[in-house]
Amino acid sequence: MAIPTAVPQQQQQHIVEEIAFQKAAVARLKKDILGVDRNSRRRYIRDFREEFSRFQEVSSLDDLTVACYKADIVYIGDYHALPASQEFAARLLKDLASRSTEVILCLEMVCARSQRTLDRYMQGEIDEADFLKAIRYDLDWGYDWSSFRKLFEVARGHRLAVYGIDCEPRSGFRYIRRRDAHAAAHIAGIAARRPGARIVVVIGESHLAPDHLPRKVSDQLKRRGLEKRGVIVLQNLEEIYWQLAERGLEHVDVVSLGPDRFCHFNTSPIAKYEAYRQTIESWGEDNEGDESVDLTSTVYSMIDTILKFLGIDKYTHCVKREGRCLEFLVDIYPDVYSGLDAKDLKRFLRGHRFTPEEVEEVLSHVSERGSCYLPRVNAILIGRFTMLHAGEEASHFVNLALKREIYDAAPREMPQHDLFYNGVIEEALGFFGSKLIDPSRNHFFETEFYQYYRKDRETIERETPYRFEDFNAIINFILLHKRFEQGYEQYDDVPAEILEGIRAAPKRANILIHELGYFLGQQIYDAYRAGILDRGDISALYRRSFRESGSALRAYLDLAERVRPAAQGGPLAQPAP
Numbered sequence: 217m218a219i220p221t222a223v224p225q226q227q228q229q230h231i232v233e234e235i236a237f238q239k240a241a242v243a244r245l246k247k248d249i250l251g252v253d254r255n256s257r258r259r260y261i262r263d264f265r266e267e268f269s270r271f272q273e274v275s276s277l278d279d280l281t282v283a284c285y286k287a288d289i290v291y292i293g294d295y296h297a298l299p300a301s302q303e304f305a306a307r308l309l310k311d312l313a314s315r316s317t318e319v320i321l322c323l324e325m326v327c328a329r330s331q332r333t334l335d336r337y338m339q340g341e342i343d344e345a346d347f348l349k350a351i352r353y354d355l356d357w358g359y360d361w362s363s364f365r366k367l368f369e370v371a372r373g374h375r376l377a378v379y380g381i382d383c384e385p386r387s388g389f390r391y392i393r394r395r396d397a398h399a400a401a402h403i404a405g406i407a408a409r410r411p412g413a414r415i416v417v418v419i420g421e422s423h424l425a426p427d428h429l430p431r432k433v434s435d436q437l438k439r440r441g442l443e444k445r446g447v448i449v450l451q452n453l454e455e456i457y458w459q460l461a462e463r464g465l466e467h468v469d470v471v472s473l474g475p476d477r478f479c480h481f482n483t484s485p486i487a488k489y490e491a492y493r494q495t496i497e498s499w500g501e502d503n504e505g506d507e508s509v510d511l512t513s514t515v516y517s518m519i520d521t522i523l524k525f526l527g528i529d530k531y532t533h534c535v536k537r538e539g540r541c542l543e544f545l546v547d548i549y550p551d552v553y554s555g556l557d558a559k560d561l562k563r564f565l566r567g568h569r570f571t572p573e574e575v576e577e578v579l580s581h582v583s584e585r586g587s588c589y590l591p592r593v594n595a596i597l598i599g600r601f602t603m604l605h606a607g608e609e610a611s612h613f614v615n616l617a618l619k620r621e622i623y624d625a626a627p628r629e630m631p632q633h634d635l636f637y638n639g640v641i642e643e644a645l646g647f648f649g650s651k652l653i654d655p656s657r658n659h660f661f662e663t664e665f666y667q668y669y670r671k672d673r674e675t676i677e678r679e680t681p682y683r684f685e686d687f688n689a690i691i692n693f694i695l696l697h698k699r700f701e702q703g704y705e706q707y708d709d710v711p712a713e714i715l716e717g718i719r720a721a722p723k724r725a726n727i728l729i730h731e732l733g734y735f736l737g738q739q740i741y742d743a744y745r746a747g748i749l750d751r752g753d754i755s756a757l758y759r760r761s762f763r764e765s766g767s768a769l770r771a772y773l774d775l776a777e778r779v780r781p782a783a784q785g786g787p788l789a790q791p792a793p
Contacts, residue, residue, distance in 0.1 A: 227464075227747040233460050234634055234745070236488060238655070241521045242454070245489040249496065258389045264425040271456045271471040271479065279450065281311055281479045287476065288382065288414060288444035289403070291430060293421030294324070294449055294689065295511050297495040300482045301451050306366035308449070312589035313374040317415050321371050321405055323366060324419040325357050326380030356386060358499060367418065379406060379415070396429045404436030407444055424448050428516045450479045452488050462721055466655050466743070484654040487603045490514060491659045495654050510608070511554040516532060518610035519549065522649045526755040530617070537619055548622065550589065554598040556582075561597060568593050589613055597675070604650045605659055611649020615642060630765065636718045636729060638766035641775075643733020643741060644694050645758060651741045659738040690724075693717040694731055701776045736776065743779035 284290045292308065295301040313319045323469050326334050329352045337347035344365075348354070353361060371378045381399040385391055399419070407415060423429040430446055437444055457477050460466050471479050493516045523530055523545075534541035535548055553564065558579060565575045579598070581588045586600035589609040596609045616622050630638070651657050669691060673684040680687060696713055717728050740757075743749045757775070762768035 227745065230745055230747045230750070231462065231464060233705070233751075234655075235458060236459070237525055237652075238484070239458070241524065242489055244301045245486070245493055245517070248493050248543070249489060260389055260392055260425075260428070261422050264422040265455070266306045267425045267427075268450060268453055268473055268477075268479070269455050270473075271459060273472050273476050274465065274468050274745060275472040277470050277471045277480070279472070280480065282310070283447050283476060283478065284308065284312055284449065285315055285414075286445070287447040288407070289433065289446040290414065290416045290447045291424050291446060292416065292418045293424050293449065294359075294364070294418050295451060295488060296359045297420060297492040297493075298483065298488055299360055300450070302363040302366060302418075304451060304480060304482055306370050309367065309376075309418075310370045310374070311414055312416060313370065313376060318410065318413040319376050319416045320406060320410060320413045321367065321376050322376045322381045322399075322406070322417045322419075323367065323378065323417060324382045324399070324423070325353075325359075326351055326378075327356070327382045327384065328380050328398070328402055329383070330380050334378060338368070338378055351380075359495065377410075381419075382472050392423075393428075396423060396432050399423075400429060400432035400436045403433050404440060404519060407437060408440050408442060410431075411442075421450055424450065443475070447475075448478070450477075450483070452481055452483055453479050453490070454485045454668060454788075457485055460603070461655070467658060475529075481656060481710060483603075484653075487654045490603065490653075493517075510552075511601060512552040514601075515552045515596055515598075515606060515610055516549060517648075518607050518653055519614060520610055522614050522652055524757060525751065526614070528755070529680075533618075535617060536659025545617060548594065548617060551593075551595040552598065552602065553595060556597055557598050558599075560601065564597070577726075594622045604654055604682045607650035607653035608646035611646045612642060614649065615645045615758050618759045621761065630763075632766055633715075633718050634762065634765055636725060638762045639726075639729040639770045640733045640736065640772060641757075641762070641768060643730055644736035647734045648735055648740050648754070651737070655741075660735045667706075686724075690727055690731070693728055694735070697732060698735075701773060702780070704773055721781065736772070736779075739776070740781040743781075748779060749779060 239782040249475070255767075280690040285780045290308075290312065292305045294305060309321060333342070333347060336342045337344070342350070346360065350358075360440060368378070370376070373705050379402065381402045383395055383398045385772050386395075400419075401489060404414060406413070417429075419429065420476040426448075430448065433446070450473070456471060456473075460468055460471070460481075462606060466481075466484075471481075473479055494511070497510075497513060520530070528545070530549075531544060533545040534543070535545050536543040553560075556564070561574055561579055561582060565578055570578065570749070578588055578590070582597060582599040587596060587604045587606050587609045589612040591612075594613075596606070596613065615620075643657065647659065668680055668687070676682065676684050676687050682690070693713065697717075700707065700711060700714060718725065720728065740749065740754065744751075744754060760771065762771065
């Protein structure tokens with residue numbers, strides 16, 4: 217596939233500017249990580265980075281899957297701290313298992329000495345808690361079990377044989393090459409005993425430099441008179457990501473690194489290293505049986521990232537002034553409450569005098585997106601952590617703090633249409649801020665309304681939470697609204713159907729606000745990348761308050777008109793007449 221390189225000068229300038237911003241954020245994260253993780257400087261790691269420092273061509277997920285299907289051994293590089301890494305490995309494993317006669321899964325996370333325990337777990341003789349305790353999961357591995365569990369679920373669902381291939385000692389790099397040799401012997405032994413099987417190996421990415429584990433497996437096979445074709449599948453390599461981003465290709469999901477070598481992308485370097493920093497912090501926590509992890513530093517890092525982009529110094533930016541500055545931005549960073557279940561959330565909200573209706577609204581928000589920012593109490597509540605949605609809430613804080621509308625500084629008693637478009641712009645900036653954390657995010661690829669556009673009643677009602685009529689009413693509102701935006705000067709009045717949506721009951725109105733806001737947030741980001749908006753424009757939008765009646769609608773229409781030339785393709789990007 218050809219790699220486009222011709223990019224307009226102004227657009228290229230903004231791309232270079234954004235990449236520099238992203239690299240600076242990653243450098244700050246790496247500095248934090250290197251304070252406790254010296255291993256990244258080891259020769260073993262450097263060999264891996266040097267081997268996979270350039271990509272050959274843009275590829276596709278289909279090409280990757282076909283190459284894996286043709287291979288005898290599929291090596292999947294795992295970034296242990298990133299749940300998205302294990303989720304991709306599980307999806308690829310499931311795809312291969314559904315197309316193959318026999319697939320065997322080999323895992324670094326389980327030591328070979330625990331094979332009997334692993335067999336008992338896979339056969340249902342012991343439960344999950346006993347399995348994790350027996351293999352010393354928390355002590356010897358320590359990464360998020362919920363994401364690694366997905367691999368076992370796929371294996372059990374397809375009745376795959378699963379083998380542990382690692383050995384002690386795991387700490388440090390002194391014995392890492394011996395661990396490679398040990399794993400290679402097990403993999404080659406399995407290949408010899410099960411000659412018709414396709415072997416999938418999920419192991420830390422640095423083990424997959426060709427002279428590391430793959431070379432040792434080949435050597436072991438040759439001693440047995442065997443030769444097997446191997447494919448290496450890596451994920452989210454930082455240097456390759458920057459090379460793609462420089463060409464405006466950060467949305468590419470797969471590239472070829474050479475014959476039988478691929479790299480798959482599902483997150484940005486910022487999200488990748490933030491996940492690692494968060495994991496390291498969780499290891500340092502003395503929770504004494506409390507399974508919750510303090511995510512304050514993670515959220516604050518996201519806030520810092522957004523402020524850095526906007527060019528705002530949290531130490532000198534004044535948010536409260538009475539003749540002199542009384543509070544700087546850094547003084548009002550939000551409280552972060554993580555690991556909250558529904559009972560904890562209710563107790564917290566009732567303690568702050570939220571009405572029963574407001575409590576249910578917040579609970580629904582946390583259930584759907586994992587987190588929620590409450591400006592009334594200046595707190596971010598996290599029930600289920602996801603990088604993207606926590607990034608949205610961090611962006612909401614920045615927006616409302618810069619507008620000086622946290623706590624009760626700005627009354628929300630305003631006409632319905634003002635509340636509606638004020639909410640749309642806030643959602644747009646929330647989405648935009650989350651894309652600063654992970655630029656690969658794309659609204660059109662993740663929203664069910666676009667995924668199920670023009671699907672039949674049975675599909676929509678089976679695979680979405682909406683009735684067919686409600687689903688189409690929401691879609692029709694968005695289509696009509698986009699047409700209205702493109703020629704609103706021609707309208708004497710706002711169309712009745714749009715007014716009906718704006719005045720809808722809170723549940724329906726919130727869905728419409730969310731969808732229009734995400735759509736606009738995607739357009740703002742694309743307009744920045746295209747050179748239509750600059751950082752100053754976006755910073756001014758974060759600071760702008762819409763207390764004057766009608767100002768939010770005017771700002772929305774003016775902004776939608778300005779960013780329209782940068783709109784990406786998608787099922788609703790060019791609404792049907």
